[in-house]
Amino acid sequence: MTRAPETPLPSPKECRRLREAQSLSQADVAAALGVTRATVRSWEKGRTTPRGTKRDAYARLLTGAEEVTPHQENPAPALVGAATGPVQASPGRAEPAPEPPSETSSASELGARPAPELDPDPGLGSGLGPEAEPLSPSLTPDQAFDALYAFCAPALVRQTYLLTGRRELARESVERAFQLAWHRWPEVAMDRDPAGWVRATAHEFALSPWHRLRPRHRNPEPPPAAPADRALLDVLLQLPPVYRRTLLLYDGVGLDLPETAAETEASTPAAANRLLHAREAVVTRLPELAEPKELHRRLAEVASAERLRAAKPTTVRWGGEQRARHWTRAAIAFTVVLIGATTLTLRTAPDHYEPPLAPGATVYGVPPRVAPGPLSAEELALRAKLKGETVSGPERLVPEAG
Incomplete structure (x- = not known):
């Protein structure tokens, strides 16, 4: 029995471009084909490919043979987990499960800007969302790095400031992350x-516990000028670092729950639990931020109010190269010293074996050797008399009769 050939599909990147050219979201495609949004995302990332009738329907949809009515996605993330069902923001109240925010809206609110030099894949545009693709191979390494830096660094500095509350540490964390990149x-x-x-690299460096040992990090930096911004930042900094990062990734950046869990190296239920506790702590202090949209907006406002500026990409590349040279020279010097x-x-x-000397042993029963003491007057006189006689010795003494 001869098997019919499968319907040819464009590359995953081209599939995404065709979908967006028709103003369709991943949720629209998922609803039209009867699959989940995660399945469509997996197809567009190249991890899996559709088969059978779904492959044929997917190909017709991309070419425009099938009409799909796009729906309007929620512009702000809600407190919902795609893998664990709806997550309750407060006891007794469960929120619906809307789609995660579009990457473009999250980027614009957190200070990102478009970069024409990049490959025209909008998933990389925000530098924040989960739908990023590899950089275009047509760019040189310097151009690709500079484009990625110019596109992502401003938003990353603002995110890191929300994690740490320190402006200089936020800039340093982003520069170190890009130097390592x-x-x-x-x-x-x-x-x-x-x-x-x-x-992920910038966030991990910013939350490193070793920073507390640095002298300039022992004193807190001046808080934001606005009282509302100061109150929100104070609540964030009182959260445990992993809770703070989970809240920022989900409600600030706009990642969905599984991607937030993956970036924080936790399971999806654990990430959902951290998110609930973090939002509960925020709502306890600031009840007006109970709505996810309002929390997302306020996080963006606090991050943008500081007007943090990132260094130029050429400066970051030069600093990374200098750091690499420094560590290379240090490694060479250490190797020379070791050799x-x-x-x-x-x-x-x-170069030969030398047997060790046997340890000394105490011998009992032998009187100790005593050194002679000083001579008495009689002994001195006798010694003088003996030295004064002839060589043959003293005269013989003969006893006389009495």
Whole structure:
């Protein structure tokens, strides 16, 4: 029995471009084909491919043979988990499960701006969303890095400021993350989500507990000028770091719950639990932020109010190269010292076996050797008399008769 050939499909990247050219969201395609949104996302990322009738329907939909009515997605993330069902924001109240926000809206509110130099894949545009694709191979490494930096760094600095409450640490974390990305550029450039790679690195560096040992980080920085911004930032900084990061990724950046769990290296139920506790702590102090849309808007306002500026991409690349040279030279110097110490040890170490000396043992029963003391007057006189006689000795003494 001969098997019919499968319907040819464009590349995953082209499938996404065709979908967006028809103003369709992933939810629209999922509803038209009877699959989940995660399945459509997996198709567009190349992890899986549709088969059978769904493959045929997917191909017809991309070519415009089937009409699908697009629906309006919710512009702000709600407190909902795609894998665990609706998550309750407060006891007794369950919120519906709307679609996650579009990456473009999240980026614009958190300060990102478009970069024409990038490959025209809008998933990378915000530098924040989960739908990022590898950078275009037509760009040189310098151009691709500079485009990614210019596209993502402003928003990442604002995000990191919300995590730490420190302006200088936010800039330093983003620069270190991009320096590491430049050091590993072949790996980062081919990653499915370069912006996510850099974001995770920046967040992990910013939340490192070792910063508390640095002298300049022992005193807090001046808080925001606006009382409302100061109150929200104070609530965020009182949360545990992992709760703070989960809240920022979900309600601020706009990732869905499974992607938030993956970036924080937790299970989806654990991420949902952290999110609930974080939002409960925020709502307890600031009841007006009970709505996810309002919390998302306020996070964007607080992050944008500081007007934090990132360094130029050329400066970051130069700093990364200098740091790499410094550590290379340090590694070479350490290796030379280690080789020298090993050589000296080989030259000075004994080349044959020398048996150790037996330890001393105490012997009992032998009188101790006593040194002679000073001579008495009689002994001195006798010694003088003996020295004054002839060589043959003293005269013989003969007893006389009495």
